[in-house]
Amino acid sequence: xxxxxxxxxxxxxxxVALCQEGKGLEAIDTLYxxxxxxxxxxxxxxxxxxxxxxQAIRSKSTWWYDNHEIHSSSATGPxxxxxxxxxxxxxxxxxxxxxxxxxxxxxxxxxxxxxNDKVVQEEFLNxxx
Amino acid sequence: xxxxxxxxxxxxxxxVALCQEGKGLEAIDTLYxxxxxxxxxxxxxxxxxxxxxxQAIRSKSTWWYDNHEIHSSSATGPxxxxxxxxxxxxxxxxxxxxxxxxxxxxxxxxxxxxxNDKVVQEEFLNxxx
Numbered sequence: 146x147x148x149x150x151x152x153x154x155x156x157x158x159x160x161v162a163l164c165q166e167g168k169g170l171e172a173i174d175t176l177y178x179x180x181x182x183x184x185x186x187x188x189x190x191x192x193x194x195x196x197x198x199x200q201a202i203r204s205k206s207t208w209w210y211d212n213h214e215i216h217s218s219s220a221t222g223p224x225x226x227x228x229x230x231x232x233x234x235x236x237x238x239x240x241x242x243x244x245x246x247x248x249x250x251x252x253x254x255x256x257x258x259x260x261n262d263k264v265v266q267e268e269f270l271n272x273x274x
Numbered sequence: 275x276x277x278x279x280x281x282x283x284x285x286x287x288x289x290v291a292l293c294q295e296g297k298g299l300e301a302i303d304t305l306y307x308x309x310x311x312x313x314x315x316x317x318x319x320x321x322x323x324x325x326x327x328x329q330a331i332r333s334k335s336t337w338w339y340d341n342h343e344i345h346s347s348s349a350t351g352p353x354x355x356x357x358x359x360x361x362x363x364x365x366x367x368x369x370x371x372x373x374x375x376x377x378x379x380x381x382x383x384x385x386x387x388x389x390n391d392k393v394v395q396e397e398f399l400n401x402x403x
Binding site: 150154157158184185186194195221222223224225226227228231232233235252253254256268269270271272273 | 279283286287313314315323324350351352353354355356357360361362364381382383385397398399400401402
């Protein structure tokens, strides 16, 4: 860890590196707390916006990978500010939702909170058209 | 305002549009609260990371425009999540700091908090190399 580097910076760099390699599930397994809270911008009856616990987040992520064909994706960051427990990542994705065949290009911002060397919350902000 | 559009979305769109036109000062004048709090990732003795009040933020912004030559800049967003009082914007800039002649390409994330139809806090997260 470089001098002045916060835990959020260190974990943020690891998360971005894993996401760039398409290893999102490995990021969950290695960097996330057991009690991780995940909050999407929108939810549905089947998939509520707020989910809690590493098992629920693993299932959500597995579902996502199973149901999307990824044409390209990138993760930029991490971005860090004055809060030492927070980092942000910008994601761009070009994906096809397999059940409908609909192809979408999207950009989103992930906001991450770190505590005791683990990611304890992830929150996704979607681009508003 | 479109159905289901929150105040944060509306203000975020206006802020992004003004920034894209290079009208950052107009965004401050029209969208910011008198008691705006602005928090940079780093501060110095001359320019503390946390500043408060519309006059201080106008001065900081004027100083920034006076001291940078902007080769190109873009604002992407707004990005909105479950919090109805928050939006994020991704900024990319290619600028030369006039006093030193140093040219820098940078990406940063701005996190904005809205209350009573005005931006009451802006917080900047810098890309960690």
